[in-house]
Amino acid sequence: DIVLTQSPATLSVTPGDSVSLSCRASQSISNNLHWYQQKSHESPRLLIKYASQSISGIPSRFSGSGSGTDFTLSINSVETEDFGMYFCQQSNSWPWTFGGGTKLEIK
């Protein structure tokens, strides 16, 4: 199975900061990488698909980049509603797998 490693595990930031979250794959997955946000007691929400494609209804401050094995989710000027868990997921090789997550918390 493809292993996705997310870093850092926890990121403490102040609202207004811009941040980058990393997701690294154990082998090349082309651009078959998706990003999700999950807040406490809620379901995951798809933020970015196929590494960099935007999703309708998701604020433009969220963007994704990367291909192959290294991917980044960027949040430009974090807002208080952005705090929570972020997961990456690959759909290049079965079975689909998820990263362990990055917790974005308020400093």
Added chain:
Amino acid sequence: EVQLQESGPSLVKPSQTLSLTCSVTGDSITSGYWNWIRKFPGNKLEYMGYISYSGSTYYNPSLKSRISITRDTSKNQYYLQLNSVTTEDTATYYCARSDDYDGGFAYWGQGTLVTVSA
């Protein structure tokens, strides 16, 4: 608007069968891919499998022969059965829709916590 809702027992005894229903509104399960995903305590997410618009299925090999995903198109519902459960199967179970077999999961149910305990 596409909405998914999981339902089923919240407590299952070890060695028994876990059975969940995903009820779908706002879309037909004869289009797209209909998935089951679970989240363990501690945040690890595991992809379990799907049933497609045509009725074809895929299961995560880690679940071996314990899993079955079926559907009832007349009710616009699909189902998860997981046999011979252990305490390791305690998790929040989500149903989710993807447009393509390799697409992201754009729609999710609210999740249902299933505890395996005697």
